[in-house]
Amino acid sequence: MSEAQDEYSESLETEFRKLEEALLSDAVKLLAPSEPIRLTPEATVEEAVTKMVDHRRAAVVIVDSEDRLVGIFTERDVLTRVVRQRRDAARTKLGEVMTLDPETLAPDDRICYAVNRMHVAGHRSVPLVDADRRPIGIVTVNDVVKWLAEIFPEAVLNVRPGDKLKRPFQIDSG
Secondary structure (H helix, E strand, C coil): CCHHHHHHHHHHHHHHHHHHHHHHHCEHHHHCCECCCEECCCCEHHHHHHHHHHCCCCEEEEECCCCCEEEEEEHHHHHHHHHCCCCCCCCCEHHHHCEECCCCECCCCEHHHHHHHHHHHCCCEEEEECCCCCEEEEEEHHHHHHHHHHHCHHHHHCCCCCCCCCCCCCCCCC
């Protein structure tokens, strides 16, 4: 093995240890999850979609009269439970199409646990709740990616000569 390969292998090992340590020690609250948009089960799909688009969010949380989490309504729900079933968004109540009693995270849960739940269960948005099950945030895949970019800025921000970055504030289908 050449000296360059040894140096590269050591660098990779150091970076892997850095990631492993961060995954196992950093808490979900470090992801700075966004304040959730709260709606009631009586709100319409149209209201939810309008808020999601206006605030560039992938989900809204559904709360009861005591502000406790009872459900979540996501982009995926719009597609599978509204559009696919040809429901009228103006007349369909969130209580009819939301995901009941969604999996949640607590602020002190480790990021590795959040990544595990997102990967294993296929979630892209997970509500963050306090001890009384009141929503205090929503953790998204984008939050995790942003956190990774902060840990490894040189790997994310260094672009090969000639490569072009997409305009970051351009809204598209992603």
